[in-house]
Amino acid sequence: MNGRCLCGHVSFTLRETPEGVVICRCADCRRWSGNAWASVSVRLEALEVRGAPVWFRSSAYARRGFCGGCGASLFWQPVTEDTAGGERIAVSAGALDLPTGVSVLREEGEAADFQQAGPLPAEPRQLTGRCLCGGVTGRLAGPAGAVEACHCIQCRRMTGHHSASFGPVTDLVLSGHTLRCHATQTGHWKFCGTCGSSIGFSRGEETWLDAGFIDPPTGGRLTAHIFTAFKGDYYRIMDGLPQAAER
Numbered sequence: 001m002n003g004r005c006l007c008g009h010v011s012f013t014l015r016e017t018p019e020g021v022v023i024c025r026c027a028d029c030r031r032w033s034g035n036a037w038a039s040v041s042v043r044l045e046a047l048e049v050r051g052a053p054v055w056f057r058s059s060a061y062a063r064r065g066f067c068g069g070c071g072a073s074l075f076w077q078p079v080t081e082d083t084a085g086g087e088r089i090a091v092s093a094g095a096l097d098l099p100t101g102v103s104v105l106r107e108e109g110e111a112a113d114f115q116q117a118g119p120l121p122a123e124p125r126q127l128t129g130r131c132l133c134g135g136v137t138g139r140l141a142g143p144a145g146a147v148e149a150c151h152c153i154q155c156r157r158m159t160g161h162h163s164a165s166f167g168p169v170t171d172l173v174l175s176g177h178t179l180r181c182h183a184t185q186t187g188h189w190k191f192c193g194t195c196g197s198s199i200g201f202s203r204g205e206e207t208w209l210d211a212g213f214i215d216p217p218t219g220g221r222l223t224a225h226i227f228t229a230f231k232g233d234y235y236r237i238m239d240g241l242p243q244a245a246e247r
């Protein structure tokens, strides 16, 4: 199996077939991916990486690897001495080329407000956000409101699963010297150059923010799925929300 980041600076080959995909919605994976991070676990020696990921020590026991060129969330690796059964590494499922031939094994972490459907709330009136390392912060008027899940190949390679964003936003103030931008034909992808957190997407004057960047509660609700014609093959969309094959 092969995979790569959004810009192609980092690519990889898996020399074994993983058991399946774990979707993680923990607070760290939400901030890092902008929504949820999906991964497959393989033995370290079964992973061949081309290009150099940037590593961020995200906790006492693990580090996260991302592409410094585009910010794609690619690898999660334990750094403790406890490696009974051999060293393993988690690899982004969204970065895998299709077909992957695998399916979801389990989901971890509690879903945030924006990952669920329901009536749109009027609160909170102010939103703050930050990346995983805290290098990039943001504030804007709330609530986040309608959140769309985008299943396009760019969002999948960038986030590791699919994106969940809201906008275009007004009165957004983003600050931090580690804010980076990756330009593509469709627009500019914003990410943190230190931790690799996905922050948002801009096209012209308009910006959409990744809901995972916002401190909860976001006041966001999932309202639709777009570009489902390009979704990954390892998951199914079963929440009953409207789906658009493209936009």
Ligand SMILES: [Zn+2]
Residues within 6 Å of the ligand: 005, 006, 007, 008, 009, 010, 067, 068, 069, 070, 071, 072
């Ligand atoms: Zn890249």
Ligand SMILES: [Zn+2]
Residues within 6 Å of the ligand: 131, 132, 133, 134, 135, 136, 178, 192, 193, 194, 195, 196, 197
């Ligand atoms: Zn950061």
Ligand SMILES: [Zn+2]
Residues within 6 Å of the ligand: 150, 151, 152, 153, 154, 155, 156, 163, 227
């Ligand atoms: Zn997309």
